[in-house]
Amino acid sequence: MAAVTAAATGTTWAWQIEHNGPWRWEIGDGLRDGYVALSGPTLADHGWSTVLRPGQSVESVPATVTVAGTLEDAVARLTGFRRAARVAHPDDRAPRLVYNDYMNTLDGDPTTERLLPLVDAAARVGAEVFCIDAGWYDDSGDWWDSVGAWTPSSTRFPGGLGEVIGAIRDRGMIAGLWIEPEVVGVHSPVADELPAEAFLQLHGQRVVEHGRFHLDLRHPAARAHVDGVLDRLVDELGAGYVKMDYNIDPGVGTDRDADSAGEGLLGHCRAVQDVLDGLRARHPAFILESCSSGAMRADVAITSRTQLQSTSDQQDPLAYPPIAASAPMSILPEQAANWAYPHPDMTLEQVAFTLTTGLAGRLYLSGFLPCLGPDQLALVLEAVALYRERREDLPRCVPFWPLGLPGWDDDTVALGLRGPGSSTLLVWDRRADGRPIEVPLPAGTAPRLDQVFPRALPAWDASVGEDGIARLRNPTGEPSARIFRLLPAR
Structure with a gap:
């Protein structure tokens, strides 16, 4: 867009x-x-x-x-x-809180031993979905070019993946699994089981990209394979949520059964949409997240068919605010899944900073929650409580940018969400030098600012002049972020 x-x-x-x-x-x-x-x-x-x-x-x-x-x-x-x-979905009204084990945590290397403490901790803070990210299907430790069958690893889960899925469901959460359904690794047995015509081709040869073949979902065998895998995740493995990733570039397309490679690719892309529509028809309550290597396929054809869209795979919390603040230009706030990954080595201000980023849209937790100290964990609980309070309003919010759209290197980033009852202002200060921050507020109002997160940390200096400009100051001496509710003038 x-x-x-x-x-x-x-x-x-x-x-x-x-x-x-x-x-x-x-x-x-x-x-x-x-x-x-x-x-x-x-x-x-x-x-x-x-x-x-x-x-x-x-x-x-x-x-x-x-x-x-x-x-x-x-x-x-x-x-x-x-x-x-969008096609209506039960999740739209009150977007569920998701915990995912990947970002700055297990990094695609899950095991039963590593997952169970995270499952317990996620349930304790109030997560409603626990998604097991990449690696759950791998026995070798080097799975990139061998994916395609999507069957659970036996070495990672000695008691079976069902033990972990069962633990997630026993704690009242929906179990989720990561998958990259459109690719088949060159060393996967599926590469030989499916006919060559089931893959994108140029001049009669399968397209190879970064150790993977790319399925051509125009072909009945490719479609049957993907439909079968997705149904198996739901019906046999017990998943109620799938994180659908997409990490390669298929190139110009396929010239098989097409007048041009571009025509073949157009047909495949439309077939991807049909696959998602079919999944929804067969499993109406199923929750689907689009990831695409951190939002590299975040178009409306996909987001109109999914409940979440990852905004980034950005690992640096200080670099994330411009992404989270810009995301509502193209992604609905209730869909925009922003990582919040508190870590025990973080200061309390750093924990609040990453949680504020998560609260810019749909809070999407990760991190070693079992290892957090009491004060760090209290901030997570506070953020979860605020998210639960606000989430039914998220599907009615529209964004505004009082400082303009953010630049990548901006010291201060601001996002506003105008809701049906009140507006919210999120401000990230990345320079931390104590200089005043001036934020013009919506015209025609003289609001007050109520700091709603984090309440457990020192309040920023905040006042609103008769000119409608909020004057803020970060007194913490380090990068810091705050969320304010805009209230009518007394």
Whole structure:
């Protein structure tokens, strides 16, 4: 998605191309006016062409356009459209709290011994989903180019993966599993079991990317394999949640049964959408997260079919705020899964900093929770309580950016979420030099600021002038973040 704003008037055109494959947008000046051109794959950019035989037609990928008086109004309209266009799901009304074992924690190396303490700790802090991330299917310790069968490891789980799944469910949580369903490693037995035509091909040879083959979901055998794997995760392994990852680039596409490689790729991308629609039809309550190597496939074709979208795989908590604050431009706040990964080596301010990032959208916990000290754990519990309090309002919030859209190196990052009853302001101070921070608040109001997180740590100096500018100061002497509720003036 993108937007263009007229400098003189503020009038903004915003658009999104609702496709999980190649796309193009173009803006330019005509003699009398400007123009916007939106499309899916093209011949010049993506090698797409097709020959129409008698009676045939071709349909472009969908796109949505809105015009508004400001950028934030345009984004609010797109936000409303995205909600209206999604297929309704029970999780939408009160997005569940997820714990995932990966980020800065097990890093794709789970075992029964490592997981069970995390399961206990996640349940104690109030997680409602526990997702076992990458590695649960691996016996060798080097699984990248051998994936594809997606059967549980016997060496990692001596008592079977069912022991861990059972522990998760016994503690009242939904069990989740990570999977990358569209790929098959070159050393996987599945690579020989499926016909060559079930994979993307160029000139009769299967496309190889980073030690993996890429399934062509136009082919019945590929579709049956993926459908069978996903159904097995639900029906046999007991998963009620899947984190669907996607970590390779398929290249220009496939020329098998297509007039061009781009046409073959377009057909495959549409088949991916059909797979997700079919999964939903067979398992209506199933919760699906799109990850894609940290949000590298975060388009509306995918997010309209999933309940969560990972915003990043950023491991540095100080680098995460610009990502979390920008995410609502293209991802619904209730979908935007921002990692919060408290660690026992963190100061209390650092713990609060990463938790604030998580609370910018859908709180998505990780980290060694069993090892946290009492004060660190208290901050996690406080963040969870705030998330539970706010989560039913999240599906009705629209974003605003009082400091403008953040730059990667900005010292101060701010995100506002305007809700039906009140608005929330999140501010991250990464410079920590004690200088005042000025944040213009929404026009037409003279609100007060109530620091709602973290209440257990020192309050920032905060006041609002008659000019509607909030003047904040971080007195902690280190990078710090705070969440404020905007209240009407007394």
